[in-house]
Amino acid sequence: GQQVMQIPQYQHVQEGEDFTTYCNSSTTLSNIQWYKQRPGGHPVFLIQLVKSGEVKKQKRLTFQFGEAKKNSSLHITATQTTDVGTYFCVTADFNKFYFGSGTKLNVKP
């Protein structure tokens, strides 16, 4: 499957600070998805990006797909304790879905 590197592995922030996680691929991606997994839970779909340079927003979350479709980012503005969890980028390859290594976010109140 497609290999995507995700950084950072961990991020600890104070509530109110911003947070960004990045996914990088050595190959061009057809699309990229983002999921959030709360502690003890299963991954939940957040967004799908398809177009080169695409930017989508969901309240405090901003998702970007690189112009070359080889990288993507998720930015959270003014984190809250409810943002705690692990964020995964996911790539699709021949109808199979492969997870990035994930970024675990901890938010201190």
Add this chain to the structure above:
Amino acid sequence: SAVISQKPSRDICQRGTSLTIQCQVDSQVTMMFWYRQQPGQSLTLIATANQGSEATYESGFVIDKFPISRPNLTFSTLTVSNMSPEDSSIYLCSVVGHNEKLFFGSGTQLSVL
């Protein structure tokens, strides 16, 4: 959206035994996926299960160790065979719903002693 019922939610098993995990979906789906998530790690795709055909396994996973059944479009099982402590993990089934979103079962936390 798709609702997936997965069981058991957790089990503690002895080395050398086998465990079968079941997933029931509330709608007909073509493809079902089985993932493994080791402690503190990401999800690793084990295999893709299509109804009416053999499951397709990813590199590092074999049918003898992880046999899969897919008797119809709403149900699948994954068996973890001849278990060892290294098989301790969370196992998740998943389906592709509308707009290529993945939906997951609640997972099976397996501990092998």
